[in-house]
Amino acid sequence: MTDVNNDRKETTSNLNIVEPDLNIEHSLYSELSSKFKDKVQLVYTKPNRIKVYVEPEHIIEVAFFLKSQLGLDHAESVCGTDYPNENVIEVIYHLNSYSHEELASIIFALSTKTDRNSSYLPSLLPVFKSVEYHERETYEMLGVYFQGHPRNERFLLPEDWADIPPLKKDFRIKGR
């Protein structure tokens, strides 16, 4: 048992060493906020994770700055979440970097929100080629129309799908 406890202490001390790494996350945000002032809002920073909220009208310039100046070169995923109580759909781009070694462990979550009943967002396809299928999936699963995306159409669902987008909260699985 004593061995196990010692090992645990070691892992916690390792965690303590990891914590100063938050410098990278904070420096990413400070560079962003010095450029865009109050257009960007920090949601949280955790080890290797940072989340920033941007209004839809500024998202393209922020994304372009992230790619060209800070080196976040691709999107790992695009995720839409439905919040019926607040009447919004949140769309998050999880960005990461292959070309900058020090940023490879960071996941930068770029978040934006749109109205739930008329969901329109500018597409980030001109900035990140990698979002093409992810945005298409978000369109069919949550009904968020990406302006500027060439193909806002069915992707994974059946060809004869005639119901509301299934990941909206008011779509219920039958029998549940």
Add this chain to the structure above:
Amino acid sequence: MTNKYSESLERKIKETTKLGLDVVKEAAEDRLMTLSVGPQHPGSGHFRFTIKVDGDYIVYCDPDPGYVHRGEEKMCEYRNFIQNIPHLERPVIHDSTNITYSYSLAVEELLGIEVPRRGQFIRAIASELNRQVYTLYWLAIYGIFLGHSTMFMWPAGDRELFIDLLAALTGARVTHAFNIPGGVRNDMPEGFKEKCLEYINYFEKRLKEYEDIFYNNPLFRQRTENVGILPKEDAIDLGVTGSVLRASGVPHDVRKVEPYDVYNEIDFKVQYMKTCDSFARAYVPFLDMRESCNITRQLLDKMPESGEVRLKLQSNPKGLIGEAYKRVESGRGALSYYIVSDGSSKPYRVKISVGSFRNILALPHLLVGSHLGDMPSIYWALNYWPVEADR
């Protein structure tokens, strides 16, 4: 005489070229033929893509996934954190330990718990063995679709070694449901370490034979070398992952860049190549298998002899309000979960981002402009698993 003759000849040439141009222009649209590859075609898996060919050249490609879409993300919202495990491994049953690994990591962050050290090692060992199972299965399929039936038989046979090991460890051959938030379901059986080392030593000898019969085969090399070039810049831009990315010269492996659990104590090299072609995409998983034997040996060596493997949770744990994003390196690249919790016992939103879905973006990029005959070697080298991409 000569003038008249040359004039008439000139006129004739003009007429024929004019005629010829029209014919060519008309035929350019007529010549295109639309082909549907899959979903029943044996060379595509449960996946369909439409291609247009001009003679032997592919000029257009449009992937159409979704034939095995199950709605995993929606299903997650109806079940609690523990009930989600068995159905989440269905998208890729050959790599079921890795697809539940990052889910468990994310849920652990939301529950605020830490896995006991021995549990972390057993997890990592199971995921390494399972990655071998997946890669061998993929290699078998790649072999048979390039017409090399020995390369179908051998990996399919050697895969049984790892399946036996995993069956001894977890109790099931393919769908293990082994990782759970808080650790692993059960401890190692007695004598597992010795058996595992014995099988790995045997398997490393077999890998040399694979290289001789398959990777050094001149026919295989001719069909894959300089075929389907994906330059480094394009690979980064398209956001591909796993062996496809590493074959384009980017040494990116989640186990290295963001070590989870005990991987920061393991000494290993990220395997990558710089030739960017189908051969590199087929050879990098092979190098990964060899390195994985190395990693498994170190894990078995460094594992504590005794201790807890699982942190006991209450029966229906409630998550903290917040979100978690965790990723692991699977057989097909980074596999990440984004989970939002509203404080109840069920996740509010689960997003699964898988390597297959990201890699398929490279398919139109690679196929357009290549020969129809190169299609199998390009498509299968993308390490694409249709069921996982559809979720």
